[in-house]
Amino acid sequence: MEAADKIKKLRKATPTLELPSVTQLPESTNCLACSEDGRYLCLGHCRGLSVWSASSLTCVSEWLQDRLEITSVQMTRIAEMTYLLGTVDDMGVARVFAHHSDVIHLFGVINIMEDVNKRSICLTFELHEGGHYGAASVSCNGAAWLEVYHFPSAAWLEELERASSQKQDPNSSGEVDVKWSPVAVMIKIKPPKILAGRPLDGPPEVSQTTDYLAHCVALDVIMNSSRQWQKTSFNVEPMPDVLWPHAKEILCSAVSRCTRYIALGLDDALVCVWDRLSGAPLAVVLVPAENSAFIRMQFTDYWSVCADDSEIFTAEKVHLLLLCKSGEIHTVTTGRGTQSCTTQLTERPEDSRDFPSVITSVPFLQGLSLVVKRNGKMFLQDVINKTTVCFLTPPTTHLVSTPCSPVYALNAKLQTLFIRGDQDTSCSASSEDSSQSQLFIFRFRESGITKQFVISHPDSPQQQKTLSYDTLEETCNVYLQQRALSVAERTRDIMKTWERLQETAVTLQQRQ
Known part of the structure; x- marks a missing residue:
């Protein structure tokens, strides 16, 4: 009862911002x-x-x-x-x-x-x-x-x-024929094509699997295949150069905006982050999410930097949001030379209508995510402090359309949310026009509550440089140059990776 009262008081204290209908x-x-x-x-x-x-x-x-x-x-x-x-x-x-x-x-x-x-x-x-x-x-x-x-x-x-x-x-017929x-x-x-049989030596649950590809990530297929396609005029069906195998099945994945890091959500609540530049895992993290499989993950950009995070490894940190099948949401902070940290952001919902259908990092708000639940509730959540910043709601005459799969768009340039709202059937429509779907807009910069989280320049210089390459050939050339200059770094990373893998193997054996 006390916990329920605290939740009610917290909700009362959380401001609600109404989304204006525009058209x-x-x-x-x-x-x-x-x-x-x-x-x-x-x-x-x-x-x-x-x-x-x-x-x-x-x-x-x-x-x-x-x-x-x-x-x-x-x-x-x-x-x-x-x-x-x-x-x-x-x-x-x-x-x-x-x-x-x-x-x-x-x-x-x-x-x-x-x-x-x-x-x-x-x-x-x-x-x-x-x-x-x-x-x-x-x-x-x-x-x-x-x-x-x-x-x-x-x-x-x-x-x-x-x-x-x-x-x-003026002499044309009006028809354009191009x-x-x-x-x-x-x-x-x-x-x-994988031959039938025992693809891996190891524990029975791994060796007896027939879906070997569910445990692997292919690397560098695009780069090498594009070189073949400049040489040939017919379609090619290449085999991957490198497979990154995992002992557990891959359930979901995400790629960072700079494309350097690939995160994988594995069975048994394991998260593996690969560094595409070094070709080695950046980290392997065990998330305390018992009896609940991952269904979605994404990188969270623009995490606030603590005062003591001035080391050289700060740029290597990555932050992830994880959504579990049970409805729990976890955050993971990890990186090279840092201690991995996991935090449970939300508890497992008791009512299926409270399950989040959308949880997405807002690219122009520091450490905030937009959450939409199946019951139509929509709010901004501070994933660092584990607090709800504000609720976003259409007028009482309308509801968020199809909350299990809402129709919306976020734009970083305008720092604006566009979302569709439908007439609430419990409210009598005064006219045929009012019963049609409406476009609702929320401009984050104009609200005093969200304005303090707005980032003026959401792209770091490194991200701007990475995203500015116009052709695949330019991207590949830069990638090869980076690999040539990072031989010593990659050698050091491989040594650290083997140490982490051994520690993880010991941890898993102790759990069994």
Whole structure:
């Protein structure tokens, strides 16, 4: 009873900020995306695509098609006023568009259905920042693989200018007929074939597993395969250069924004962080999350720095958020030359409606995460001090739409949250317009509560340098230069890694 009273008092003390409604959304808006520069919003709905001005919130262009429902959308800028759009519809078809001169152009369909009996389904479709590359996970007849695409961005920009000139020509019929350059499949990555039998020597639970690939991470597939693709004109299906094996099954993973660190959530509450530069684990951490498997993890940027954290190893620290199947949330701080620290951020919910459906680091707020629960509650949580900063709520007439999978977008440039809200059925709508979905906006910089957490320059110089490479070749060259200059460091890391692995093995044996 005392604990319940404390929780009630804490909730009363936590401020609640109401999200203002700004405009109506198209019917069945399933997804939102905001361009990196904060100029445009892209909306996917039951009739296609719409691009809005993020400042005036007015529609500037549409691509409509009956009975085509867009369920996923991404947006990235490829030129000053040209943006690449990647979508997936409810039938699993991926498409690539361009928004140029307030017109949406369809460049092509990624997974064309040529044979009904071999219908490929696009599960996820991601665009590389800058629009040079894309990747899709594809499934067909029980098989799954990853495809990486090269987008002819330079050719597309020339073709878009040609299309704009044709449209502005007074002698033209108004129809724009441009043959867009095709998307090229760089590589098609399929799971390696593993012979049946005992793949590993070790404990029975590891040796008897048949899904060996669930214990491995492939390394450097993209880099080497791209070199083969400059040499050949046909698709290649490469084998990975290096496999990072693990004794436990990989349940989830995350990549840091600088792409140097890869975090893996393993079975039995183990977290392994790999340093891609050194090719060795940065840390192996045992999280005290008993009887609860990891289902999601992510790196938390812009962690506050303590006064005594002035050592050279501070830059090597990484911070992770872990969501368990039970609903518990844990944080992990680890790094080279530091003692790993784990903290339980939230307890296991008693009611399934209190399970978090979204927990994401807000890239422009120091140490804060946005949490949305299945019951529709939305709040900002301080993952360092384990406190709720404030609740975010739409007006009493509306609720957060589909709280198990909310439709929202966070933009670091505008430092703004865009989220869809639906009419509360328990409230009688005064008009047909009010019953439609609404777009709610929260500008973090304008609130006195969140303003103190806002970071003026969210990207560190190292991250800006890492993210500024435009081509895969530039990224690979820098990567190779870094490896050549870090031989001594990597040798030292390998020695430390073996020591940590031995200590972890002893700990696991003691637990058994």
